[in-house]
Amino acid sequence: MSGASAFFILIPAMYALFTTALIVIAFVDRRLIAARWAALGFFVAFVSILVDGLRDPGGDRWVSWFTVATHFLPLLIMVQAFLSRHGKNAPAWACALFVLASIYVMPNMPWAPPNWLRGVLVQATCATIIASGLLPLWRYRRQSVVDLIAFAAIALACLSYVGRSVVIYITPIGESAEAIQQFYNGLNIAFHSASALMGMTVGIVLMMTIGSDIVRLRMEESEIDPLTGLANRRRLERVNAQDAAGKLSVGGVIAVDLDHFKRVNDSFGHDAGDEVLRKVGSKLNKLFGELGTVCRTGGEEFVILLDRDHVAAISQLSSAARVAIAGLRFDGVLSAVTVTASVGFHERGEDEEIGNAIRRADQAVYCAKTDGRNRVVGVMNDKGFHVLRAVA
Template sequence: MSGSNAFLILIPALYAVLSVALLIVAVVDRKLVSARWAALGFAIACASILVDGFRDPDGSRWVNYFTVITHFLALMVMVQAFLSRHARHVPLSIVAMVVLVAIYVMPSMPWAPPYASRGFIVQATGAIVIASGLQGLWQARRNSMVDMIAFAVVLAACLSYAGKAGVVLVNPIGPSLAEVSDFYRNLNIVFQSISAVMGMSVGIVLLMMIGHDMVRSRIEEGEIDALTQVGNRRQLERLLDEDARGRQPIGGVVVIDLDHFKRVNDNFGHDAGDTVLREVAARLKALYDGTGTVCRTGGEEFVALVPPENNAALAQLAIATRKAVAELAFERPLNQLKVTASIGFYLREQGVSARQAIQRADRAVYCAKTDGRDRVVGAVVEGGLQVLKAVA
């Protein structure tokens, strides 16, 4: 083993430490899926670098092939670690591409490319694998400073692989194995140093991301209403603040107020009232899954915050909400109970704050109550004037 490889043996040791640390985090908090992927990725990278550091350059090509395959696998797993935070996955097309490249560069096969060109193929494939995660990270970059840093680091890793591929491409290599060995002997320490720096940067950012997610998870646990398992007023306040800062804009508001709820408690008891609230919340949570966020703001009042991309469906969502509540069926002794809700919604206009939007939707709810309940009323603008209009 060369002196440079003896020095770089520290890299897999650091990767092993990162893998163990991330594995411990994954065991402690099983909801952190990204920690599992990251631990696996660093474990694979550690094995790959160890084999690469101890292998004989003139030895078995299958050992070299092992390092190439594990290198590809480690990259895909690392990209998945980043994407899993946003419920995304490495595209199947990338997995298929890596499998085809792995078959193509397999040694001692009639279709195998010239040995001199394998370096370019490996580096270019690595760049493409990393690039597959950039779109998802770019879309999430505004969620937090950690997400912005994650995008920057992954982009830098992609560019480093593309740069190494470019170096190999513009520097012709002779056809003999000795010329290939001489070429990479000169560049090996440079390439490995770049990989080491990028690998450690990725590890640090992953630890930052996972630490951020752990803290955020604890915060979110305090933002869940214990009875209904939807957001509570604390979550509502945070979402309103994030909207004010331009991070998670709110496009429309739906306010849901159960009709004559006090009668449920008076006639059936508070346990029955809790059952009704849980069932209503579960139905609202299912209805707004992927289209908005539901929070419980009072005893029998809920607010749904809808992002701008779902503005066109706001009235339909409000109507569907009324129907969903009215169609609820309960087991005995509540099997004869009929629950309805008065719904108010407001499609946010320019210059109107999210808090003002909730106030306008609240006024629409009051109108629905006075109009007989079990109604949907929208605070809409007609002829330049804001009016309350029953829609269902």
């Protein structure tokens, strides 16, 4: 070990600390996929830097190759950790680059590059692997301050490796044992210092993002109706706030109210009523889960906030909801029961508040109820006037 032995003890110790903390977090909440990836990434980095610190710079070249390959790998894993927060994976081409670059820098091979080119390629490969996560993370930067910080941390790490490849190109590594030793006593220490700082920064940012995810998951739990698994009124309020802030675009509202639901509870008990609500909620989520936000707002009442991209078909979708609910079949004591619903909809105006759109859809439901139930009524805009019109 060189005179910088203390340096090569502190770095793996820091990586081991991050690994331990992330393993604990991942164990406590198994939904945090990013914590698992991050723990794996820091563990691989811990092994890599430990081996690099203990090896003889002029010794076995396969040990040197191992430290290079295990330098590529944690960078790829860290990109995956950040992307997994959004349900995405690292690009396949980045994985292929990791494999090909690891093969190309193998020692004692006919294609083995000279030291200076090997050094440039290693740093450039690291920069490219990190860059593979920049475009996806750029798309999410506006979701929260934490996402913007995550993008900035990845961008800075990428620039760090770009700078290293330029430095090695300007001051190339020689081929002699003395030149290699000089590199390890000079630039390599500087590179490891940069890696330590980058690793600590990325670790802190990852802990921030995972902490943000924990808060978000807890918030989402409080916004889920435990019976149906749909969003509740609290989520409805948050969607309203996000729409007002320009983060969402709700184009219309479909309101659904089950007909004579009290009779089900009175005749068959609340357990049977709960089963009806669960099945209706599951059917509505299947129909509209990809088209907007499906909420149970109370009792037998449901509201769908339809994305603006799908609002052109709001009348047909409302009719589909009515037909789907009427087509539900139940087991046991409910086997002979047919559940119907009165459905109302309203296409939201450009500057109309969501709350007002929901009230208009509710008015349409009331009209459908008075018109005999198991109906679909829409609030239409006719020459500047809002008109109730039966659709089905």
